[in-house]
Amino acid sequence: MGLGILEDYRVSPVPGTSTIFAHRQGLRSSTVTPADTGLKYDTSQLEPILLVPQPSSCLDDPLNQPLWRRDLQLAVLSLLAVIATTLSPVLAADSLDLSFYFGTSFGKIALLTGWHLLAVGVAGIFFVPSARVWGKRHLYLLGTVVVCASCAWAGASGHNYTSLVWARVFQGIGLAPFEALVNASVGDLFFVHERGKRMALSNLALFGGAFFTPVIVGKINASLGWKWSFYFVTIFSGLFLPLLIFFVPETAYRRPSNRSNDSSNSNQTVGSDKEGSQEPSPHSKRDTEESAEPCAGESLGYEHQHPITQKPNYWRTLLPFNGRKTDDSYFKLLFRPLPLFLHPGILWACLIQGTLIGWTVFIGIVLAAILLGPPLWFSSAQVGYMYTAAFIGALCGFVVSGLIADSSAKWLTRRNRGVFEPEFRIVLVIPQLLFGGIGLYGFGWTSANTYKYGWVSPCVFFAFEVAGMVCGAVASALYIADAHADIAIEAFTCVLIFKNVFSFGLTYHGYDWLVKLGVRPMFNIVASVQVGICLTGILMCMWAMLVS
Numbered sequence: 001m002g003l004g005i006l007e008d009y010r011v012s013p014v015p016g017t018s019t020i021f022a023h024r025q026g027l028r029s030s031t032v033t034p035a036d037t038g039l040k041y042d043t044s045q046l047e048p049i050l051l052v053p054q055p056s057s058c059l060d061d062p063l064n065q066p067l068w069r070r071d072l073q074l075a076v077l078s079l080l081a082v083i084a085t086t087l088s089p090v091l092a093a094d095s096l097d098l099s100f101y102f103g104t105s106f107g108k109i110a111l112l113t114g115w116h117l118l119a120v121g122v123a124g125i126f127f128v129p130s131a132r133v134w135g136k137r138h139l140y141l142l143g144t145v146v147v148c149a150s151c152a153w154a155g156a157s158g159h160n161y162t163s164l165v166w167a168r169v170f171q172g173i174g175l176a177p178f179e180a181l182v183n184a185s186v187g188d189l190f191f192v193h194e195r196g197k198r199m200a201l202s203n204l205a206l207f208g209g210a211f212f213t214p215v216i217v218g219k220i221n222a223s224l225g226w227k228w229s230f231y232f233v234t235i236f237s238g239l240f241l242p243l244l245i246f247f248v249p250e251t252a253y254r255r256p257s258n259r260s261n262d263s264s265n266s267n268q269t270v271g272s273d274k275e276g277s278q279e280p281s282p283h284s285k286r287d288t289e290e291s292a293e294p295c296a297g298e299s300l301g302y303e304h305q306h307p308i309t310q311k312p313n314y315w316r317t318l319l320p321f322n323g324r325k326t327d328d329s330y331f332k333l334l335f336r337p338l339p340l341f342l343h344p345g346i347l348w349a350c351l352i353q354g355t356l357i358g359w360t361v362f363i364g365i366v367l368a369a370i371l372l373g374p375p376l377w378f379s380s381a382q383v384g385y386m387y388t389a390a391f392i393g394a395l396c397g398f399v400v401s402g403l404i405a406d407s408s409a410k411w412l413t414r415r416n417r418g419v420f421e422p423e424f425r426i427v428l429v430i431p432q433l434l435f436g437g438i439g440l441y442g443f444g445w446t447s448a449n450t451y452k453y454g455w456v457s458p459c460v461f462f463a464f465e466v467a468g469m470v471c472g473a474v475a476s477a478l479y480i481a482d483a484h485a486d487i488a489i490e491a492f493t494c495v496l497i498f499k500n501v502f503s504f505g506l507t508y509h510g511y512d513w514l515v516k517l518g519v520r521p522m523f524n525i526v527a528s529v530q531v532g533i534c535l536t537g538i539l540m541c542m543w544a545m546l547v548s
Helices: 067-085 092-102 106-134 137-155 161-189 192-223 227-247 282-290 330-334 344-371 380-415 422-447 456-483 485-517 519-547
Strands: none
Touching (some): 067 137, 067 192, 092 106, 192 227, 344 422, 344 456, 380 422, 380 456, 422 456
């Protein structure tokens, strides 16, 4: 495999390993073109890139849509994800005010977020097998409706703390489809060489909007009252529901196994030149021809062996269901994610993404505790403004991830003689290690002594931590989408469960740990654990293929 990644001689083909550059397929011969190989290529760039996974000639294959349409679908899903994910930190700036409003403890107010996060994780367990069997569209529709209704419920809860708790639980249920499935939809809609920037965008939507929320909510609370934070989510989710209905068809597609996202199709020797490459396999070429059907037809900028001339029925795409995506039963798939926690690659992705998200939630608890009291005595609006730094950090993480994700993978693929390995995505753990480590150690040091460092230094280190979190989230999401495409939804379910249960545990006990240990010792422990987790990326690069 090259570049320090150990070869697996027991598993062939190795999941996720693909040849994507044309010169490995023998296309540099002057007499061989992509059309001659029986495979499909992106010829819009200087060097033809093999499309992985190979698009079918079927009517409903989302990969046969033009790029602008797939980008539009991702944009709508990302905007809805921004709206839905605002619900996780929506009470972050209002903790003290709500404590007085309900006449309860600071810890019980923190649990309004904790129960919400737990509901996201539990709901994901039931939603993900539904996505595997019937697709994702019905869950996006259900999630948007539930978010809209539950936020109206929360705003009308009055002084009833129990009612608000249950409204927060249903908000978590509505959020679950977006947290669990948007990244998987990126894998549905885009080829391997197109995913990096778009996965960064989807993760920015899932995390960036959440960090800008307290900035706005603090001001809304000061001006209109905390209930209007929920009313605005109701309004905007209701406005975006028609866009979801009319512009986002089903992204899941039941792809033939010979066109899957692995090397079984793309690593064939399909060209002929003076250096001895062989002709394409007659069997594989015949299979391609026999499976050809009329497909959605607009110019894609790709080389296709068979023209695509017929458009799908638009009104049929509006249905919430359009057929089964697997023959497996719902209940079989319901329990399928649980053993995956023992899969080293999936466990690694859970740790890389989930722990730093949990530490971010923990920082939110610390911010409210140290800023609302002496010596700073911040108001709820001022606490909200502190999250501006986190939002800037999320933007920086998005930019770094977008610049590195695809460019580093392409550079490493060329160095690896045209063969792409999913482990090339682990490069993004390097900025996660740097930004996350600096942020966690620095935040613990400065927030423990606000008399000396004030509020600016903790803000800056919070931004570093969030930038690292985004880089790690993109790294784990891309690795799952590329290395384990056949179980991507279940893998993202594991990540969803882990990060939300872990975050719930921190909201449940975090404040007590903080009081017992102190801010600086606690964050020294947290930062050291995170550094150790990031360093496991070295082991993944060397041994992931051996345990696939």
